[in-house]
Amino acid sequence: MSHMAILGMDSTIRTIFGRKIFPGAGTFSRIFKLFTHQNCNELSEAEDLIRRLVRKKKWSGRITIDLDSGVRGVFGTQEGAEKGYNPTKKGQKSYHPLFAFIAETRECLHNRFRSGNTYSANGAVEFMKECHARLPKGVWKVSVRGDSAFFISALLDFLESKGAEYLIKVKMKGLERLLSGKKWRKVKNMPGFEVTKFFYQCSDWLHPRRFIAVRALVEVKTDGLLFPEYAYEYFCYVTTWTLDKIRSKKT
Numbered sequence: 001m002s003h004m005a006i007l008g009m010d011s012t013i014r015t016i017f018g019r020k021i022f023p024g025a026g027t028f029s030r031i032f033k034l035f036t037h038q039n040c041n042e043l044s045e046a047e048d049l050i051r052r053l054v055r056k057k058k059w060s061g062r063i064t065i066d067l068d069s070g071v072r073g074v075f076g077t078q079e080g081a082e083k084g085y086n087p088t089k090k091g092q093k094s095y096h097p098l099f100a101f102i103a104e105t106r107e108c109l110h111n112r113f114r115s116g117n118t119y120s121a122n123g124a125v126e127f128m129k130e131c132h133a134r135l136p137k138g139v140w141k142v143s144v145r146g147d148s149a150f151f152i153s154a155l156l157d158f159l160e161s162k163g164a165e166y167l168i169k170v171k172m173k174g175l176e177r178l179l180s181g182k183k184w185r186k187v188k189n190m191p192g193f194e195v196t197k198f199f200y201q202c203s204d205w206l207h208p209r210r211f212i213a214v215r216a217l218v219e220v221k222t223d224g225l226l227f228p229e230y231a232y233e234y235f236c237y238v239t240t241w242t243l244d245k246i247r248s249k250k251t
Contacts, residue, residue: 001025040113048134051107055136063139064103065131067124067146098123100131103145110134121152128158143167143241151238153204167246170211170236172202179213179234192217209238212246 007013008022035043098112110131112123128144135142142164146155148171159166184194194215201208213236221229239246 001029004028037113044111047108048110051109051134052136055138060104061138062141062143063135064143064145065109066101066103067128067144067150068099068101069097069149098127100127121149121155124150124152125154125158128155132162141165153202156209156238157206165240167237167239167241170213170238175236176234179215179236182213184215187214210240212237212239212241 002025004023004025008024014020014022099108100110101107102109110127112127112130132142142162144159144164144166146166146168148169151168151171156166156168178200179196182196182198184196187193187195194217196213196215198211198213199208200211213234215232215234217230218233219231221231237246
């Protein structure tokens, strides 16, 4: 909504819409709050049409898609709102939409409206298929980034079938125990950080995949101990990227 102020200062935009004064952000906000599920789908289709018209002119051959999900709490009995994961107000009815953003342009490539009791990864594969269908024909290389909610075998299988690169945060039982047994090396110019790389095959996978993990030293305990104890915070990703590419992307 904050971008509406920028549009209101654009004389070309005002001329196109035949307005001397452009509506404020509050006006658009009130309209969007009246949207139903069907209205959201119609808006998504309109956005997709506009993007296709723009991309016919010029588009990059390589893009990065960021997958994300959000929680939007509501008051009352709105259509589709259900009780589910809500970190700010537990027990409140909410929506749990899926989003796909193009990192290079910061635009929303696709979104899906979902009930609040829907798990983050539910429908992720179909959603990713829809994202690919929305890409311009000139795109020949896709990289996908996502948090641990998208660490599912079916999604990784689909991305590999499309030749897409990916960086997905890992979430699984026994991860810290698995990482503690690996060989670590220090990260250059990053004191307190170490990295390890290895291949691992989860129980429902058809083949091993490449993992890159980073650990950060958070505490050294020495009081009353013969040898110091080191406490670490771990970050682990399953990826087709190299460590240098991860660092260049500032992920």
